[in-house]
Amino acid sequence: xxxxxxxxxxxxxxxxxxxxxxxxxxxxxxxxxxxxxxxxxxxxxxxxxxxxxxxxxxxxxxxxxxxxxxxxxxxxxxxxxxxxxxxxxxxxxxxxxxxxxxxxxxxxxxxxxxxxxxxxxxxxxxxxxxxxxxxxxxxxxxxxxxxxxxxxxxxxxxxxxxxxxxxxxxxxxxxxxxxxxxxxxxxxxxxxxxxxxxxxxxxxxxxxxxxxxxxxxxxxxxxxxxxx
Numbered sequence: 001x002x003x004x005x006x007x008x009x010x011x012x013x014x015x016x017x018x019x020x021x022x023x024x025x026x027x028x029x030x031x032x033x034x035x036x037x038x039x040x041x042x043x044x045x046x047x048x049x050x051x052x053x054x055x056x057x058x059x060x061x062x063x064x065x066x067x068x069x070x071x072x073x074x075x076x077x078x079x080x081x082x083x084x085x086x087x088x089x090x091x092x093x094x095x096x097x098x099x100x101x102x103x104x105x106x107x108x109x110x111x112x113x114x115x116x117x118x119x120x121x122x123x124x125x126x127x128x129x130x131x132x133x134x135x136x137x138x139x140x141x142x143x144x145x146x147x148x149x150x151x152x153x154x155x156x157x158x159x160x161x162x163x164x165x166x167x168x169x170x171x172x173x174x175x176x177x178x179x180x181x182x183x184x185x186x187x188x189x190x191x192x193x194x195x196x197x198x199x200x201x202x203x204x205x206x207x208x209x210x211x212x213x214x215x216x217x218x219x220x221x222x223x224x225x226x227x228x
Contacts, residue, residue, distance in 0.1 A: 001026045002039035004047050008054065009035055010113065016051025018044070058134070065133045068108060072131050073139035077101045080148045083124050092120035093145055098129055102141065121145055126156055 001023045008014045009030070012021065018039050021030065030036035037043050077098060082090040095116040102110045114132045121127050127143040146152040 003030060003036040004039050004043055004050065005030075005036050006050060007035050008058070014051075015054030015057075016047050016049075018047065062134055062137065065137055068106075069133055069137055069139040071106050071108070072102065072133075072141055074142065075102065075105060076142045076144060077105065078144045078146065078152045080152075081124075081145055083147050087124040089122050089124070089145070092122045093143065094120045095129075098141065098143060102131070124155060 002018055002020055003026050005013050005015050005017050005019060013019045019036075021036075026036065026038075031038070037046075079093045079097065079101075081093065084090065095118075096112045099110045099112045099115045102108070102115075110131060116129050121129075121143065124145050124147060127145065128140045129143050130138040130140050132138045144152045144155055146155040
């Protein structure tokens, strides 16, 4: 059934949009809850005004949520758990656990469906978890999952050390790649100069001498440039 959304509906669309949904979903939920109306010719004329109203409502909500996002961004949540020697948890830290912890810390209600990109965390460590408050507004909380009886600071320190090591390795790889590219460019330039000098010295034999010189320098590893 085609309906016009009167309000934003998660995973279906925003107010004013015409969407196709199952008959049962429309009749049993969307329409009775006042979230949508049937997409009749008469109702279609309301679509544009619904879109404008929804856009204004989203703008107001976005301004309100920016303050909430500032509180959530960088918030550190800690969970003491039981885990095996490999760091795998005996159980998990769910997105509901994280939503409840945010509510407890900040005194704001956060829906579980807006938290995270997976169902749960199953390993010790420091995890960056997004909280999707609105489109283009997804602050991240820092979730520290540490072993019961052990200091969470140890987990944080290990995570920071691993991050620094990874960044250092990436920087070294980039420098090596740049150096290799520069060396290849210099070799190609030197080979071009050598070839040009050989052309000047060689008799005019229709380019045959040039081709012989080029093959010679290539075999000697003095150039990687394409034949011209």
